[in-house]
Amino acid sequence: MSVNEQQYLDLCRHVLDNGEKKSDRTNTGTYSVFGAQMRFDLAEGFPLLTTKKVNFKLIVSELLWFIHGDTNIRYLLEHNNNIWNEWAFKRWVESAEYTGPDMTDFGNRALVDEAFNAQYKQEMATFKQRILEDDVFMQQYGDLGPVYGKQWRHWQTSQGEAIDQLKDVIHSLKTNPDSRRHIVTAWNPEDVPSNMALPPCHAMFQFYVANGKLSCQLYQRSADIFLGVPFNIASYSLLVHLIANEAGLEVGEFIHTLGDAHIYLNHLDQVKEQLSREMYTLPKINVTAGKSLFDLTVDDITLLDYQSHPPIKAPIAV
Template sequence: MEQQYLDLLQRVLDQGDERVDRTGVGTRSLFGAMLRFDLSGGQVPVLTTKRVYWKLAVKEMLWFLTGGTNIRPLLEQNVRIWSDWPLATYRRETGEDISQRDFEDRIVADADFATKWGDLGPVYGKQWRRWSGPDGQEHDQIATLIDTLRTNPASRRMLFHAWNVAEVGNMALPPCHMVYQYHVTSDGRLNGLLYQRSCDLLLGLPFNLTGAAALQLMLAQQAGLQPGELVWTGGDVHLYLNHLEQARTQIARAPRDLPRMVLRKADSIDAYRIEDFELEGYDPHPPITAEVAV
């Protein structure tokens, strides 16, 4: 199952359109791609051709599910993947050349500082759990999804998304993995589809696949279903120009058996903790490091 990811990396290297992007780093990009992963045997797409720090991805997903938008709870769990954007804002607006570690330490130590500088705006969690309607009413898309999975599994409206047009301009980063849709088979398997409008193939997608798989397992448990297939589809699928050699390194590695994710059932979607997740049989190649484009 992992080979399809490596094939996509190779296709972008060989056929990608090279252009300057928002970050100024430049990308090699294709438009439109699809990957499919069968979760029914317990395997999850945590890549083996490099080490994926899967707990960080699951912690991020659990944070989304809280509805939170401030990075402080993430930093308290040593999850630093969202620090770049508020740090860039702080440096730009204050002129202080603070290091990332010092900035993160201040976020954790000072609640008032975190409130002012650690919030990302109305990003994923806000839209998933507290979408604001024009009448001021808040809509919990996740709760509605779980209720529909339980009571009307043949529905074609089992989805949630984060692209709130009225609030995109206030987000530190507009949602990349923006639409999740679900489908229940007649024999009780939960299929999921994730549409990602913009995808950093080297750094972003391995985390996105891990988070989406963990979410699908949680939803299946909460609805009394078995995991089925996870389908990922991407819009602008790209490699940053400073990631090309790393991609070539990864492509040259032979995939190993995908691991199995096991989780203890929680009382509700809000009750899962990272300690409830275990990854069995994960034997990856060494990590591959690369810089995040902000």
């Protein structure tokens, strides 16, 4: 039995049994608890859930997108990664230039109105094609504002200078591993209110070195347990591997601290289905040796021996 994955399943059960029913920004509704923590020993295996299939390639391309400092979805679309499409699409259909069918509340309407769902899929397909082919359109509507990649790599100071937090923390890990300041934050109070398509959910992370092993703790202010958290667990565990590789360290733990940990009301059946499944042994990963973190491509990161149950689909709340 995987101790790592069991923690996630226990969290699901805890929120189902003890969560408060709350309203939320998306008007979907949640069961929510405040304050939870999971610890993943990366020596056990790579914590990619086995009780449902999680698309590892999407995790890799998104993380490299962050690491490269990119904030435009074109890179993701070029790697067949659609996980940020809805937020860019929302900006487009709410703009004065959009003249197509009414797309108000498209996420929820597409679930219950078959005719609208067909319209939505057509509009989304057209939008994605324009992002890939039209540079001007891509610059205006493919960019999500100063989200994760911008804050990690190009934090803008009040003096107009840029701070590369990720490079700085790697330098610090190499030169002063016992420092208590190995921190990267994506939560920029100046950019949150108006400029970001989605304020950062995984807001701040800190590295820690002991006995030649690198550990990382993430504080996540808002945690979509069924859809988002499995990606977050795998993404930051992968980041630990990549940073450890860059700094000449072994991997230790990934500690995941959650603020508002919630299950959306339209994910309840999916969570219960997942909880009915048995776990498999965790997979492992391989990273191309001798390559800088900032030069890695999706082909440099390989998942090994991944066995899982089938995926479970669920709607995303935008």
